[in-house]
Amino acid sequence: MIAPPFGEEHEDLREAIARFVARELRPHADEWEDARWFPNSVFERMAELGYLGLKYPEEYGGQGGDYLHDAVLVEELAGCGSGGVAAGVGAHIGIATPPLWKFGTADQKQRFLVPAIGGAKIAALGITEPNAGSDVAGIKTFAKRVDGGYVVNGSKTFITNGVRADFVVTAVKTTQEGGHHGLSFLLVEKGMEGFSVAKKLEKMGWHASDTGELAFQDVFVPDENLLGEENKGFYLIMANFQWERLLMALGSVGSMFNLLDTAIAYAKERSAFGRPIGRHQSIRHKIAEMAVRAEAGRAITYNALRLFYEGHDAIKEVTMAKLKTQRDSFQQADDTIQIMGGAGYMKEYGVERAARDLRLGPIGGGTDEIMKEILGKQIGL
Ligand SMILES: Cc1cc2nc3c(=O)[nH]c(=O)nc-3n(C[C@H](O)[C@H](O)[C@H](O)COP(=O)(O)OP(=O)(O)OC[C@H]3O[C@@H](n4cnc5c(N)ncnc54)[C@H](O)[C@@H]3O)c2cc1C
The missing domain is CATH 1.10.540.10 (Acyl-CoA dehydrogenase/oxidase, N-terminal domain)
Structure with a gap:
């Protein structure tokens, strides 16, 4: 279908x-x-x-x-x-x-x-800093105007592809004003003097991904690497937020269906007390709930995707899709672990990894709490 x-x-x-x-x-x-x-x-x-x-x-x-x-x-x-x-x-x-x-x-x-x-060339997006995550306007990395470009000082953290990236689309402040004003984007390239990977971070999940902490010390970035208009960087951030959140929702929908398949296969093949575990009502009901969860996630996400794709203002629907699917997909992994018993806890089956990986969803790309704040405003509160 x-x-x-x-x-x-x-x-x-x-x-x-x-x-x-x-x-x-x-x-x-x-x-x-x-x-x-x-x-x-x-x-x-x-x-x-x-x-x-x-x-x-x-x-x-x-x-x-x-x-x-x-x-x-x-x-x-x-x-x-x-x-x-x-x-x-x-x-x-x-x-x-x-x-x-x-x-x-x-x-x-x-x-x-x-x-x-x-x-x-591999790319990364560098917005988050040690002291500014959800509060994007609070970033401190500063690009001082000089002849022919900017001199950048500061740091970024939790940057996906941060270790391997050939260039980082980097958010900087270009004025001392507070708030969203004075945000700009610079294309910072590997090999620029003063730009370095301070650390490859160890994480709960996403192990194969290199998450980097980046340091900028008097990095000269030429004018031709200013991306978009100076001081208008906030628009650039906002322009892709909906798409980023839709992508996260879509990934979770894919994971929820994969986990459902894993749970069903295991429930058919594993027997306890003389019958396949899927014939025990509590397991059967858990899997029925998992099927509904995956289907509901897909429905809310595809609806948001359709509205976004057709060019509507879909902030409310995209936010709902991100909020609904991220915590749900982690729950889907947890339920699969439970259905698989000890095997679910073993590395061999990949489900414990799925749980660790999916735990990032309610944090990255805007936390669940921030999604609820956005929805609160959309609802008029
Ligand atoms: C593995 C990984 C990869 C990442 N990749 C990237 C990347 O490639 N590029 C990038 O720029 N960033 C990246 N991030 C950063 C990610 O976007 C941030 O972690 C996320 O935005 C949350 O920011 P924070 O961690 O600073 O948490 P904080 O903003 O400090 O939040 C801490 C807690 O306070 C809550 N909180 C904050 N403000 C409010 C509020 N107004 N109301 C209610 N609760 C609130 C949050 O919801 C959270 O629960 C990555 C993070 C991780 C873990």
């Missing part, structure tokens, strides 16, 4: 991506998780298949598709067995390169977007 807003073309793409994920990513998930790293060749291979540029115009090496093609990719990546791999690829295509596409100059698109789509 094809569910709107997707059509037949998207389902063909879905099949191709699912095959790629099953053959080329999933078999390596354990190895990459243990190594706390996945190879850059994943980006190269995905570029070769056209998957890093599905929504981007052909003139930049993209496939000339749209948001729905990327949505299919993100949903299917949930099956790769490593939230870290999905996160690294997702950060590149979903949050770091969209601002370049929307706000970049022709020169910036050639220098950054084209190689990013081609898998030759």
